[in-house]
Amino acid sequence: MSDVSSQGRQLALQLAAQTLEEGLFIDTLTRRVRFPTESQNPDASSHLHRYLIEEIQPTLEALGFDCEIYPNPIESCPPLLIAKRIEDDALPTLLTYGHGDVTNGQAELWQAGTHPWTLSQIGEQIFGRGTADNKGQHTINLMALASVLEARQGKLGYNIKVLFEMSEEIGSKGLEHFCREHKDALQADVFLASDGPRLNAHTPTIFLGSRGVCQFRLRCETGNGDRHSGNWGGVITNPAIRLQHALASLTTADGRVTATCLRAPLPNGVAAEMMRELTIGGSASDPVLNDQWGEVQLSDGERLFGCNTLEVIALGAGDINKPIGVIPNVAEAVCHLRIVPGTDWQNLVANLTAFLEEQGLGDVKVLYDGGYNATRLDPAHPWVGFVKTSMETSLGQTVTVLPNLGGTIPNHCFADVLALPTVWMPHSYPSCKQHAPDEHLLESIVKQGLLSAAGVFWDLGEHWPS
Template identity: 45%
Template sequence: MLDITSRDAAVTLARDIARDDAFRAALADLIAFPTDASRPDAPLHAYLAHVAQGFAAMGFETQGYSSDGRPFLVASRIEDRARPTVLGYAHGDTVPGMEGRWAAGRDPWALTEDAATGRWYGRGIADNKGQMLVNMTALQAVLLARGSLGFNAHVLIEMGEEIGSPGLRKVCERLKPHLKADLLVASDGPRVDADTPTIFLGARGGATFRLRLKRRQGGRHSGNFGGALRNPALELAHALASLTSATGALQVPGWVPEGIPEAARAALAGLTPAGGEVDPDWGAEGLTPAERIHAWNSAEILAFSAGDIAHPVNAIPDRAEAVVQLRYVPGIDDTRLAEALRAHLDAHGFADIEIEEQGPRFRASATPVDHPAARFAAASVARTQGAEPVVLPSLGGSLPNDIFTEVLGLPTVWVPHSYPGCSQHAPDEHLPAAIFPDAAGLMAGLYWDLGEASPEVLGLS
């Protein structure tokens, strides 16, 4: 007979709640808020007020804040100042709904189910509303089974992650005494695949640059002038080609890390990343695809423009431009990324190309793979799952992890509840329904274990 106050009871209860119609209804309520971060009229405050009710029902005190025009919510439950304090994080904003582009006429702001595939659809279900609800469900299960969490908890929810987290750093600096914690445990991003529990300990940084080259005003006849005038499209194409080798390996000094820590290399051994959608012969030589995504740097051309591709004419274009994005791990000087690119282009004869950094910058940051908190979380997930989880040094994408490591000084452990094919920034964002009870059980086990952990075990002493 199952002890209703045991760890197993908390795990089972979390799974049962996540299978219940009430969970589905709660998820539908979250998705129904059209919290497109790019829209000034998005109901961001209303969404946080709704979420605050859920935390208040679990005995959390809630407080709203504002910074850089964005709202924030902090939910706190302090049980015993002598116990460890865990900070959680989530974001309730989304990318645009992309109405009219979803298959089968789906409304992005309504939870819909495909019975044939077992998938649930809705904007934010994967990024990040569904992941937040999983963690709230796990907290609820521990409270019901134990009567307490066994640790102190803060949960910080922002409404601007999809546009670069404006105000998040300022809020954390302002609230640092209130948010004093020992460890971040949060959920965002994908697992390595839908069925494999995954932990990642940081995130690659991201920096985006627009390159422009203008040679004259107006085009010139490609026959009468061809071969005698500089073609900015060709010049920029050669400049872009110089950024990597012919097989995609970075060639920009200052953009290339010195090496991969052995603990990170060991953690990635044998891993197939990105759901297997990789070209094994592309990228830095001597590295596996997993190392290239989770422990190395990459530069990608996001856009290239010259002339009118839809209606080309017989003319040499007068200008060309491209957008280049660098994803990078800790270990390079990210205060000089633009300078490094400038020096590289100049050295290759492209001094006329203008460089402008654009968009938000995420800094690279990560907790070491062998940190005690990382080992603790991996052991907890393994205990629940019956198999070791995949532990990644860094998420391939970018998150505001650096704010938690640098401003709040916390080790960071992320347990994602999505998967690579979820279409989170595209039409038809979805998750398999089966992932919710699985993830809720894993988090209930982790929260239960945190409630019994000593500071020494977590590496906090």
């Protein structure tokens, strides 16, 4: 890198850091958090539209983008935005992404002095709904991009496209269809975006895809209605007991998936080696790990990122708060199967139905709610090394590479539908309390994120990964 280029890069990083130091980042995020963009709330439709029209579109237009807002392919679902900044059709193109919707605010559950729609800071924690997921993260990237444009005097040296959606928290409804429908408009060479957490608060991280997820329900309904447990107990079916046995047939008591149809090959090769070296948890705000849970022969990293897990996320029969002496008519469980590549997820309902019938539990029905496929870019891809090296140059610190995120994001839309190499550069951490009361960003991670993103956006103008 020439001295002139090195000085320009340093200027870009300095300008990005100043957005935090001088208050612009906080002011901007304060404004964005005020939008109660709850995609799970049917009454929030106007806020979802306004966030794109009043907040994101003007920001991008000020950076030289041409913007267009599109209706969602699924009727009544929130709109999407495509922004393009084309310097020359002959130049390579970066595609990036963000989502402006958030989960429900749960205002009554936040700690004193904080509120989901009012940004506040206590120590280095920056509180507000969407600070971590995803308003804070895309604000970091857009401010870093603006800093690079200023340092480069308005010319990046490549093209950039931005895709925004407003329904990620309800399963990115319509996104896959939209990407297929607008594949030409979204055509690019590489994909880089920010969502999800880094490995921990102190470790800059990139990940190359995500575990997929299948959400399904197990439901047992007798048709008897609720019946007195004394008058009818012993001669009619109790669906709660049937459901318990169905769940128990899928895993061991210590969380290992036993149903063959829900399993996938355990991690191996380069990805397994990378996962094996990872340290999981250990911070004061992290949960206590159970080394006897799941695939106990694997390391913590392999258990979290490299194999299928089945989680019961909701379970119900009767009213647990006001129980009455009846045998319930219905029992139901909502489950998340987190999946890695190699899972036969598209035949989940048929395979799981057949399995339950083999166990004599055919009266427990499988209802599929939806999901995403698992994705993982080859760690040897040049795009991985490019982003890692750029971030390490900016931060002076080793960057950890995760083959995939343990959670699930709609990466299949970019990796499979658009056929792009994908790298994610997260600006949050596992205990940020996203989706829960007291969601927050860490100021230290914001600063590293601004430097990392500015460095990558600068370096793409110097040389393109190939």
